[in-house]
Amino acid sequence: MKKIIIFLYALFSFNCIAKSAETGGMPQLNPEFWFSQIFWLTITFGILFIILSKFILPKIRNNLETRKSQIMENIEIADNQKTNSEKNLKEYDKIISDAKDKAKKTFNLAKEKIQLDLGKEREKIESELNSEIQDAENEIKDLKKSSPEKISLIAVDTAAEIIQKLIGVEVNKSNVSAIVNEQVKLMKGK
Amino acid sequence: MAANPMYQFNVYRIGPEIKIGEVDISFTNASLFMVISTLAILIVFNLGAKKKSLIPDKIQLLSELSYSFVSKMISDTAGAKAKPYFAFIFSLFMFVLFCNMFGMIPYSFTVTSHIIVTFVLAAFIFIGVTIIGFLKHGLGYLKLFVPSGVPIILLPLIVVIEIISYLSRPISLSVRLFANMMAGHTMMKVFGGFVVSLGLVGGWLPLGFSVALTGLEILVAFLQAYVFAILTCIYLNDALNLHH
Numbered sequence: 001m002k003k004i005i006i007f008l009y010a011l012f013s014f015n016c017i018a019k020s021a022e023t024g025g026m027p028q029l030n031p032e033f034w035f036s037q038i039f040w041l042t043i044t045f046g047i048l049f050i051i052l053s054k055f056i057l058p059k060i061r062n063n064l065e066t067r068k069s070q071i072m073e074n075i076e077i078a079d080n081q082k083t084n085s086e087k088n089l090k091e092y093d094k095i096i097s098d099a100k101d102k103a104k105k106t107f108n109l110a111k112e113k114i115q116l117d118l119g120k121e122r123e124k125i126e127s128e129l130n131s132e133i134q135d136a137e138n139e140i141k142d143l144k145k146s147s148p149e150k151i152s153l154i155a156v157d158t159a160a161e162i163i164q165k166l167i168g169v170e171v172n173k174s175n176v177s178a179i180v181n182e183q184v185k186l187m188k189g190k
Numbered sequence: 191m192a193a194n195p196m197y198q199f200n201v202y203r204i205g206p207e208i209k210i211g212e213v214d215i216s217f218t219n220a221s222l223f224m225v226i227s228t229l230a231i232l233i234v235f236n237l238g239a240k241k242k243s244l245i246p247d248k249i250q251l252l253s254e255l256s257y258s259f260v261s262k263m264i265s266d267t268a269g270a271k272a273k274p275y276f277a278f279i280f281s282l283f284m285f286v287l288f289c290n291m292f293g294m295i296p297y298s299f300t301v302t303s304h305i306i307v308t309f310v311l312a313a314f315i316f317i318g319v320t321i322i323g324f325l326k327h328g329l330g331y332l333k334l335f336v337p338s339g340v341p342i343i344l345l346p347l348i349v350v351i352e353i354i355s356y357l358s359r360p361i362s363l364s365v366r367l368f369a370n371m372m373a374g375h376t377m378m379k380v381f382g383g384f385v386v387s388l389g390l391v392g393g394w395l396p397l398g399f400s401v402a403l404t405g406l407e408i409l410v411a412f413l414q415a416y417v418f419a420i421l422t423c424i425y426l427n428d429a430l431n432l433h434h
Contacts, residue, residue: 040221053277059239
């Protein structure tokens with residue numbers, strides 16, 4: 001194909017060179033081939049116009065319109081998808097915030113319950129402790145009440161024993177206790 | 191090699207002499223380049239129109255860009271009413287453009303450098319536009335020659351001027367294209383001749399000019415096709431919309 005074109009081109013240029021200018025002036029004003037040019041212009045331009053307008057240009061227009069409509073369609077689809085995804089996003093956000101609220105509520109509830117339980121337990125323990133303390137205090141009080149008598153009893157016993165060991169005499173306990181009591185009174189009086 | 195810079199515009203017969211009656215309609219080199227341009231346009235745009243891919247390749251892009259270029263040109267200058275004439279203006283633009291461009295190949299022939307060709311095109315446009323104007327507006331189309339807002343004293347003068355300018359449209363349209371193409375090609379030929387005659391020593395400057403002129407001429411080739419098409423649009427606009 002290329003070779004043919006080059007060959008035709010060479011032939012044509014050779015032809016061009018071979019026909020040297022015979023006359024001066026403008027060849028455009030030489031009417032010899034005017035009708036030929038008009039004739040061939042009409043034919044070529046007519047054919048060009050008919051083929052372009054009937055076959056080629058409608059195809060190009062179709063192509064352009066199809067592309068345009070396709071692009072518009074795609075844009076529409078994309079828009080739809082965008083609104084859809086925005087909706088979904090909103091839903092998700094709502095779900096998440098709901099869940100957060102719920103979690104907060106549960107947490108608060110649990111906290112309250114725990115505090116309540118804790119208070120109850122504490123009260124219970126405190127009351128138990130209190131009663132135990134009361135008991136202990138009562139015992140101590142009892143002990144305090146009973147201790148001087150016991151002490152004096154012990155003192156009497158020990159005094160009697162010591163006297164027996166020292167002197168070897170059996171002492172009347174009531175005597176000893178009278179003395180001890182006197183002594184206790186003295187000590188208390190001090 | 192012909193030294194005459196006008197030689198390149200010679201028309202000569204290729205093949206046998208064809209005559210219808212007394213009229214010579216032989217196939218000439220001019221006819222050859224008209225056929226070549228037409229075929230080239232048809233091949234390029236047919237290839238561009240055949241594929242229907244969403245993302246166009248080069249040749250499809252070329253044809254689609256040309257389509258939208260001409261379409262925009264028409265809607266900008268002549269409005270929406272000119273839509274039916276799109277195919278004609280597109281063919282016209284492409285024909286002139288391809289003829290101009292093929293003329294830029296060395297040893298080729300520039301169809302549009304002949305006054306008769308451009309004049310026939312321009313006359314066809316002129317007559318067509320006038321007919322469209324009268325069909326659309328009837329005798330009201332004559333209002334084109336009476337601009338609004340002109341003092342009555344000046345009116346006779348203005349109308350005469352308008353009529354003359356209207357009638358000279360085909361001449362200005364055809365001479366503009368023909369003269370541009372002829373002058374450009376003559377200049378290139380002259381500078382090319384300088385290169386040869388000045389030889390190796392002095393030929394470099396005109397060679398540079400020749401290179402620059404080639405670029406300029408390609409620009410002119412496009413520009414003149416564009417101007418030809420856009421003036422057609424403007425004339426069409428006058429005929430279709432009639433607001434002077």
